[in-house]
Amino acid sequence: MDIIYFDNAATTKIKTEVLNEMMPYFTKNYGNASSLYSIGRNAKRAIENSRRQVAELINCNPNEIYFTGSGSESDNTALKGYVYANKSKGNHIITSKIEHPAILETCKNLENKGFEISYINVDENGTIDLEELKKTIKPSTILISIMFANNEIGTIEPIEEISKIAKENNIIFHTDAVQALGNTKIDVQKMNIDMLSMSGHKINAPKGVGALYIKNDIKIERFIDGGHQEKNKRAGTENVASIVGMGKACEIANRNLEVHIRNLRRLRDYYIVRITKEMGDKIRINGSLENRLPGNANISFKGMDGSEIVYRLDEYNICVSSGSACSSKNTTSSHVLSAINVPEEFLTGAIRTTFGDNNTFEEINYLINCLKKIIKNNTN
Numbered sequence: 001m002d003i004i005y006f007d008n009a010a011t012t013k014i015k016t017e018v019l020n021e022m023m024p025y026f027t028k029n030y031g032n033a034s035s036l037y038s039i040g041r042n043a044k045r046a047i048e049n050s051r052r053q054v055a056e057l058i059n060c061n062p063n064e065i066y067f068t069g070s071g072s073e074s075d076n077t078a079l080k081g082y083v084y085a086n087k088s089k090g091n092h093i094i095t096s097k098i099e100h101p102a103i104l105e106t107c108k109n110l111e112n113k114g115f116e117i118s119y120i121n122v123d124e125n126g127t128i129d130l131e132e133l134k135k136t137i138k139p140s141t142i143l144i145s146i147m148f149a150n151n152e153i154g155t156i157e158p159i160e161e162i163s164k165i166a167k168e169n170n171i172i173f174h175t176d177a178v179q180a181l182g183n184t185k186i187d188v189q190k191m192n193i194d195m196l197s198m199s200g201h202k203i204n205a206p207k208g209v210g211a212l213y214i215k216n217d218i219k220i221e222r223f224i225d226g227g228h229q230e231k232n233k234r235a236g237t238e239n240v241a242s243i244v245g246m247g248k249a250c251e252i253a254n255r256n257l258e259v260h261i262r263n264l265r266r267l268r269d270y271y272i273v274r275i276t277k278e279m280g281d282k283i284r285i286n287g288s289l290e291n292r293l294p295g296n297a298n299i300s301f302k303g304m305d306g307s308e309i310v311y312r313l314d315e316y317n318i319c320v321s322s323g324s325a326c327s328s329k330n331t332t333s334s335h336v337l338s339a340i341n342v343p344e345e346f347l348t349g350a351i352r353t354t355f356g357d358n359n360t361f362e363e364i365n366y367l368i369n370c371l372k373k374i375i376k377n378n379t380n
């Protein structure tokens with residue numbers, strides 16, 4: 001039996017079109033993009049083409065896109081790169097309580113280096129408290145970093161309101177858009193975003209490639225010392241094939257955005273309606289269903305252990321996630337579910353399903369039947 005994959009927020013399968021686009025850069029145009037002969041120049045041209053494709057998806061200038069090795073690297077670079085280059089202006093950074101570890105751990109690191117960090121609360125839907133944000137700003141605040149959409153519960157944050165507050169106070173605004181990219185409309189100009197993190201493997205491109213948008217004129221410290229790649233900011237011979245894959249995935253995402261969103265929402269809503277009908281008394285839906293990524297459902301099963309459900313579903317060839325992939329190895333409950341005040345009896349039994357374009361209603365029916373068996377056996 002084939003694997004039934006409902007974990008697209010953890011990673012996605014590479015699209016055939018993406019892989020086909022990448023192949024020639026392993027087999028034929030394998031030159032170093034800094035070399036002067038034709039296979040080197042071909043690689044260079046391919047990178048610049050990808051830069052344009054990524055830029056088009058978020059509506060920026062291609063020269064504002066820097067390729068990195070992951071979404072985590074983009075987050076690290078945005079935060080550390082900016083505050084190190086601008087520490088004469090202040091040492092205070094504002095973020096939220098529900099960020100991805102790539103942001104939270106970076107902040108912890110910066111705290112140890114003398115920066116002051118404020119972590120803003122969210123409401124029961126996971127939406128950032130804008131009043132608290134305004135009140136937390138002080139003269140030493142140099143950076144606000146709030147995620148575009150949350151990886152566990154899918155909440156889309158009020159990005160334009162946040163950027164407006166940042167602008168009014170002359171503060172740079174970064175957003176981790178790794179989950180949002182290709183799943184909701186992003187326009188960095190209209191939304192007044194200064195820096196934005198992206199990752200390839202969350203949008204059907206390979207693992208190990210990411211991108212960071214940095215608005216022109218923003219001063220940032222060099223990410224990696226060495227050669228002159230990426231406008232002299234990130235040394236290292238470019239990962240040409242993966243960059244090509246990331247560009248292609250962005251082009252496809254841009255072309256299909258509306259159909260893709262509608263498709264995922266239909267699958268997600270079908271799942272929520274059916275599971276509520278069949279198991280309504282044993283579950284809790286975490287986060288609001290408005291302002292949420294179209295493919296995300298996060299449901300807690302009363303008194304259960306999420307990782308136990310994940311293992312049991314795996315026996316039925318179904319892939320889902322308990323909380324976030326990063327915290328699934330330990331039994332500590334999710335910092336996101338705690339931040340939205342999920343009641344105690346629902347805190348450990350959360351299952352995140354994140355749908356992809358190839359999922360079907362039949363697969364969802366099968367998932368619900370398996371869940372019913374697992375929960376029933378457990379309560380007996």
Ligand SMILES: *Cc1c(COP(=O)(O)O)cnc(C)c1O
Binds near residue numbers: 102200
């Ligand atoms: C996956 C993810 C990251 C990390 O991206 P990698 O490419 O896996 O390093 C960062 N932020 C969010 C919100 C994510 O979902």
